[in-house]
Amino acid sequence: MTDTTQAVRQAAGTRTIRMEVARYRPGQDAEPVFQGYDVPLMSDWAVLDGLNHIKDQLDGSLSYRWSCRMGVCGSCGMTVNGEARLTCGTFLSEYGDGPVRVEPLKGFPIIRDLVVDIDGFLAKLSSVRPWLIREGEDLPLTAEYAQTPEQLEAYKQYSMCINCLLCYSACPVYVLDPDFLGPAAIALAQRYNLDSRDMGDRFDVLNQEDAVWGCTFVGECTKVCPKHVDPAEAIQRYKLTAALRSVLPWSRR
Amino acid sequence: MIDVLIVGGGGAGLRAAVAVAETDPALKVAVVSKVYPMRSHTVSAEGGAAGVIAPGDTLDEHCYDTISGGDWLCDQDAVEAFVAEAPKELIQLEHWGCPWSRESDGRVAVRPFGGMKKMRTWYAADKTGFHLLHTLFQTTLKYQDIIRYDEWYVTKLLVDDGRVHGVVATEIRTGRIETIPARTVILATGGCGRVFPFTTNAAVKTGDGMALAYREGAPLKDMEFVQYHPTGLPFTGILITEAARAEGGWLINKDGYRYLQDYDLGKPTPTPRLRSMELGPRDRLSQAFVHEQRQGRTVDTPYGPVVYLDLRHLGEAKIDARIPFVRELCRSYQNLDPATDLIPVRPVVHYMMGGVHTDLHGATPIAGLYAAGETACVSINGANRLGSNSLPEILVFGRRAGIAAAAFAKEHREAEPPAVRSQGEDERRRLERAREGGRPRNGRGERIADLRERMQHTLEGAAGIYRTGDVLAKAVDTLAELRERAEEARMEDSSTAFNTELINLLELRSMLEIAQTIAACALNREESRGAHQRTDFSARDDAAFLAHSLVHRAPDGTPSVGLLPVTITRWPPGERVYGRD
Numbered sequence: 001m002t003d004t005t006q007a008v009r010q011a012a013g014t015r016t017i018r019m020e021v022a023r024y025r026p027g028q029d030a031e032p033v034f035q036g037y038d039v040p041l042m043s044d045w046a047v048l049d050g051l052n053h054i055k056d057q058l059d060g061s062l063s064y065r066w067s068c069r070m071g072v073c074g075s076c077g078m079t080v081n082g083e084a085r086l087t088c089g090t091f092l093s094e095y096g097d098g099p100v101r102v103e104p105l106k107g108f109p110i111i112r113d114l115v116v117d118i119d120g121f122l123a124k125l126s127s128v129r130p131w132l133i134r135e136g137e138d139l140p141l142t143a144e145y146a147q148t149p150e151q152l153e154a155y156k157q158y159s160m161c162i163n164c165l166l167c168y169s170a171c172p173v174y175v176l177d178p179d180f181l182g183p184a185a186i187a188l189a190q191r192y193n194l195d196s197r198d199m200g201d202r203f204d205v206l207n208q209e210d211a212v213w214g215c216t217f218v219g220e221c222t223k224v225c226p227k228h229v230d231p232a233e234a235i236q237r238y239k240l241t242a243a244l245r246s247v248l249p250w251s252r253r
Numbered sequence: 254m255i256d257v258l259i260v261g262g263g264g265a266g267l268r269a270a271v272a273v274a275e276t277d278p279a280l281k282v283a284v285v286s287k288v289y290p291m292r293s294h295t296v297s298a299e300g301g302a303a304g305v306i307a308p309g310d311t312l313d314e315h316c317y318d319t320i321s322g323g324d325w326l327c328d329q330d331a332v333e334a335f336v337a338e339a340p341k342e343l344i345q346l347e348h349w350g351c352p353w354s355r356e357s358d359g360r361v362a363v364r365p366f367g368g369m370k371k372m373r374t375w376y377a378a379d380k381t382g383f384h385l386l387h388t389l390f391q392t393t394l395k396y397q398d399i400i401r402y403d404e405w406y407v408t409k410l411l412v413d414d415g416r417v418h419g420v421v422a423t424e425i426r427t428g429r430i431e432t433i434p435a436r437t438v439i440l441a442t443g444g445c446g447r448v449f450p451f452t453t454n455a456a457v458k459t460g461d462g463m464a465l466a467y468r469e470g471a472p473l474k475d476m477e478f479v480q481y482h483p484t485g486l487p488f489t490g491i492l493i494t495e496a497a498r499a500e501g502g503w504l505i506n507k508d509g510y511r512y513l514q515d516y517d518l519g520k521p522t523p524t525p526r527l528r529s530m531e532l533g534p535r536d537r538l539s540q541a542f543v544h545e546q547r548q549g550r551t552v553d554t555p556y557g558p559v560v561y562l563d564l565r566h567l568g569e570a571k572i573d574a575r576i577p578f579v580r581e582l583c584r585s586y587q588n589l590d591p592a593t594d595l596i597p598v599r600p601v602v603h604y605m606m607g608g609v610h611t612d613l614h615g616a617t618p619i620a621g622l623y624a625a626g627e628t629a630c631v632s633i634n635g636a637n638r639l640g641s642n643s644l645p646e647i648l649v650f651g652r653r654a655g656i657a658a659a660a661f662a663k664e665h666r667e668a669e670p671p672a673v674r675s676q677g678e679d680e681r682r683r684l685e686r687a688r689e690g691g692r693p694r695n696g697r698g699e700r701i702a703d704l705r706e707r708m709q710h711t712l713e714g715a716a717g718i719y720r721t722g723d724v725l726a727k728a729v730d731t732l733a734e735l736r737e738r739a740e741e742a743r744m745e746d747s748s749t750a751f752n753t754e755l756i757n758l759l760e761l762r763s764m765l766e767i768a769q770t771i772a773a774c775a776l777n778r779e780e781s782r783g784a785h786q787r788t789d790f791s792a793r794d795d796a797a798f799l800a801h802s803l804v805h806r807a808p809d810g811t812p813s814v815g816l817l818p819v820t821i822t823r824w825p826p827g828e829r830v831y832g833r834d
């Protein structure tokens with residue numbers, strides 16, 4: 001971010017927009033409450049810029065996560081006016097006269113203010129064995145495994161997930177059942193399953209009631225994904241794979 | 254007792270962790286990171302990773318490009334080791350599943366890059382760092398014995414009698430403060446772009462590891478060498494990758510003229526020529542921008558002067574195939590489409606060539622303490638890093654540091670000295686006091702953000718693309734004064750759960766230490782070399798300054814700068830020639 005204060009000074013007298021931000025301090029607040037702040041309505045400010053303005057100039061006690069502010073680190077997912085969004089890529093100007101209501105991602109335990117507990121997701125990520133599974137001798141480190149552009153294309157979109165968790169927050173199954181393996185973890189399993197270099201199929205993890213069979217195919221995950229991954233498709237494809245494998249146990253993928 | 258404790262969960266830290274786990278599964282290895290590892294700034298790297306693999310390319314040519322690109326300040330033994338190991342590391346990443354872009358026959362594809370005479374930059378479209386980091390992180394999950402301290406912030410290294418014994422860290426989620434004893438520590442916390450106001454660097458890049466080492470007496474090296482990347486988006490500082498120029502993009506001024514031809518970078522050709530024009534090195538391109546600005550040939554915007562990056566002639570299909578993220582970033586953050594519109598760009602702080610002084614194995618002068626990646630300075634980057642050398646650097650030297658630390662930990666099994674416990678207790682009290690500053694009775698003092706901004710503007714004014722002695726001297730004093738003021742900064746949050754204000758305060762104090770070393774080293778180097786350009790000493794001076802800057806923290810907290818000879822093996826200092834052959 002360049003010269004925030006300077007930009008604000010230049011814009012002195014410009015309009016402001018009301019941000020209503022969910023506050024929750026464990027041990028202090030019985031439940032989240034909203035606190036209102038007026039921030040400058042700058043044409044190129046994202047919701048995250050508004051939060052940073054609050055933190056820097058109005059209230060140092062507000063807590064939230066952010067880092068790259070270019071939509072790739074996946075830290076700044078929050079609920080903005082009811083929708084799961086990356087706040088670095090959601091602009092204040094979208095909300096006209098305001099107010100802009102910022103809450104933590106739904107479906108996760110709240111740690112503090114806008115910060116949620118994502119350790120459950122990290123455990124799910126590990127459970128799908130998101131690494132290349134090989135059998136037999138590896139090639140020496142002088143040669144790569146060949147993979148044509150078409151073979152790359154077969155899994156590429158599933159490799160674009162930034163783990164921002166908007167898909168979990170939007171998923172009606174996950175919000176009711178925190179044990180549901182969920183869109184991003186299943187899409188990642190498919191990212192490896194469909195990779196021509198991978199020899200696993202992760203059947204034991206995926207062919208479960210709270211894994212692919214838990215999905216009711218609402219498709220909200222795909223709609224909210226800021227990176228155009230299609231987890232809903234990943235899940236449906238694996239249902240077919242799993243069904244085939246149940247009938248023909250030796251088949252793969 | 255942890256055998257190898259790694260601070261930082263980006264590319265260098267994770268590569269080190271796997272190296273330790275593979276060296277000896279019995280060793281206890283831990284990764285302590287202030288963010289979940291996949292959030293680390295490696296994720297933002299775009300263009301690619303250099304490694305000799307294409308027919309017709311040679312290791313010597315990669316060495317020469319790197320050394321001349323670094324204006325002969327690189328240690329050539331380090332460059333030779335780096336260049337030789339880079340291809341193996343990139344293949345290793347391929348074996349771990351990295352989705353490298355491919356040729357039609359299935360081989361890994363390479364693209365041109367700035368300052369490189371051959372095509373040797375591996376890429377995963379234009380999200381190379383993202384794919385590299387996620388591949389590495391997911392691969393570390395296979396090693397279930399790697400202990401992760403996610404969202405823990407290291408505040409101090411425990412050092413006694415010249416030997417490291419662990420760290421003190423706070424768990425951000427709970428505010429718990431712990432002493433974590435360790436036989437070795439590897440610093441892999443990345444750079445410190447946030448000391449400047451306008452940077453491509455993520456919020457996390459606050460120089461923590463550099464400050465941790467520096468405070469305990471380890472010297473920093475070549476801190477005056479700050480890389481300005483020539484093409485950042487004007488408001489956000491978001492990077493538009495050099496790959497955009499490698500694929501054929503042009504830099505034009507307000508008259509639509511490819512101005513680089515006026516700066517001894519070659520003649521414009523319709524398609525890119527290696528080591529020429531838009532594929533020149535970053536320092537020279539950013540300097541050319543300043544001259545264009547002075548001559549009134551840039552365009553003013555509310556966020557400063559800009560030139561334009563023109564990709565329109567590449568066409569939609571090529572942009573979507575090769576640099577789709579550029580298009581996505583321009584659409585989302587600049588409200589334009591590079592297939593039809595010019596992209597406004599200006600130089601932006603991107604990378605620190607300097608860092609914690611290490612040898613070829615990542616070892617610092619403190620026994621048991623290692624550093625790798627942007628935190629460290631081996632040095633392979635000299636006075637100016639070439640684009641696409643930093644990703645292989647984190648892999649090659651992350652691995653080397655991991656192996657070296659593992660060996661050290663196996664040889665040194667003695668118990669920690671008692672002094673370490675009392676250091677840990679002192680640090681706990683210091684942190685609790687800092688947090689107590691956030692009681693409601695306090696409300697005095699200056700805002701953290703205001704002090705941070707003052708630091709950033711002081712440094713930009715003094716240690717920007719062009720520098721002069723008297724301004725630098727003043728900056729050293731101003732930064733010292735800001736450091737004192739930061740001790741009294743205002744805190745509004747005294748709570749223990751996820752207190753980001755406390756973390757911001759500790760980061761600010763680290764950044765101020767680092768900012769001072771940058772200004773002090775820049776003041777001491779009375780010559781112009783690579784990214785360090787002094788208007789009062791405009792020529793390179795090999796007689797006096799073919800040497801690294803080495804800065805120690807004096808007992809009174811001021812930086813003390815000395816020089817260390819550069820290692821020259823096979824490439825004697827010469828002229829940097831671009832576009833003239």
